[in-house]
Amino acid sequence: MENQSYLVSNKSTFLFEIKKWQQQMFFIFLILICLSGFISPPIALLLGLVVANLAGHPFLHLNHKATTILLQVSVVGLGFGMNVNSALSAGKEGFLFTIASIFSTLTLGFFIGKWFSIEKKTSHLISCGTAICGGSAIAAIAPVIKSDEKQTSVALGVIFILNSVALFLFPAVGHWLHLTQHEFGLWCAIAIHDTSSVVGAANKYGAEALQIATTVKLARALWIIPVALITSYLFKNKKSKIKIPYFIGLFILAMLCNTFVSQTALVAPYLVSIAKTGLTVTLFLIGAGLNWKILKTVGIKPLLQGVLLWGFIAIAALVSIIYLS
Template sequence: MEYSETSAHIVKSPRLQWLAGIAFTFFIALLGLGLSKLPGFDHIGPLASAILIAVGYRQVSGYPEKLRSGIEFSAKKLLRFAIILYGLKLNIDVIFHQGLPLLVRGIGTVAFSIVVMYALSKWLKADASISLLLGIGTGVCGAAAIAAISPIVKSKEEDTAISVGIIALMGTLFSILYTVLRPLLPLSDTNYGMWAGISLHEIAHVALAGAPAGQDALEVALLAKLGRVFLLVPLCFIFMYGMKKRSPEKQKNSAKVEFPWFLIGFIITSLIGSYVLGDIIPIPSQVLDDISNVSTYFLTMAMVGLGLNVSFSTLKNRALRPLIAMALTSILLSVLTFFTL
């Protein structure tokens, strides 16, 4: 349904346009959540499902300009708030007391993914911005890492949306492949869980691949993955430093690198989740689950705002080579981590 002049007149004041834009992303996110419950789409999750709907809307009806302020609020402000809430999932205490060896492996995964993705994108002459985001998403924690890094490296919203869509697709394919291969591999359940946690893209992908191997394998897989999530904070500061140290010529043509204050919020919520909630302040696990669901929904709304910036012509011209580079990087990462267990 095309965004008509009649509906545009209904939303006259800037505040109403802002609220209508947020409501628009809320509604599309709700559709994405519903779509993700259907067979097939349940493997790619609500974020990618919402992006698919938003991209489809853009191709049919164009960008709803009257709602831009609210849509951009969801794509930027809600995105940062969702990442702050995401910190509650990260138990720093568990990582430092039980997962230090896995954290070291996680550092290797992050470094390998970024370096190999960079080399392959150069070789394939792939889009540099999308390839960088995919390398970071592959190494750290998928869409959340891409969303956190993209404002620091000044990526276009279209590039962010394309990268999130690609990593959701690739991560889903690999997690299903892991599940199929598990009975055929000479790995104990624990080592299999470690392999999944070290090499797969999103927390959801790790859970999908790890669960069939049993509770112990799933716990190891999630612990390994949380170690990689922890690395998101230092990685963001490394990229901040790198952006500030760019050549003077490039600095003249770019905006000042803003401090990512949402990362401070991410650190604070991580500390609260690790040392306050449950120990000092008893809180039911259901409440934490509800907060996690809210953060996922906000992140889904943000993905709608990003997806509305994608056009099929650009997607066709810019996404194929980064997709190939990421596929090769993911294969190499899986093989390397398998043989180093």
């Protein structure tokens, strides 16, 4: 009887390992498809969402670290396709939009959080993620306010859901309104949360939009530092360390090389191509990390706060760009 029980147990373990191996091989196969260049970043994101909720993510414990590294490397690679003079011009124009949108979004987020009776730290993380640069801002602000895992997860869930929508919605709206490459690049840099979705949407719209969007978005990301300092004062937590996005410095260095080092032209197109492929894989992994369990933890009030803030910043930025710039 014991031998029979042992055999049944071994068979179950063996079948489980086979199923796990098949799941891993299937997931790796999908990553290879993303690397092939046959699918666009938005489709890669959608594919990831489908896989997460039907087959599951066999490497979920590595997902956050992988997406962070891939995104940063991809952004640096895109720098080799950009010109410093054009970037400075775009950054200068986006500066006033950035200041106005960040502080108006944070202020509105505070009042919406109060109105909906959303937990204070969760509300602040959603506001910072919407105002600056999505998941990167939340990752930087979370240790400053000492948020717990649930508070951070809810905020990240809200931002990633809206990012996924933005990747499909923004290019469609841009074409519908006949926005120029310049206008669209500026708009999505201000109104889309995460750098990954900003670059994905702008890349779909055109090369000029991609350059403007990436430059303005990364300049915007630097506002993590002053916002984190203000946050530490408001939450009375002056001992917390602030995470500085160092990869932005490498992005600037890549632009300088592309502009002033003539030899860079020999490899720049290949580096940019690799960076765009890396972005496609990044968006696939982001989608694969959004299963129903994570989506259910978000809750209607935090999601509604995120939607209202996103609607505000998207409409206000669009009107300002069309009529005031």
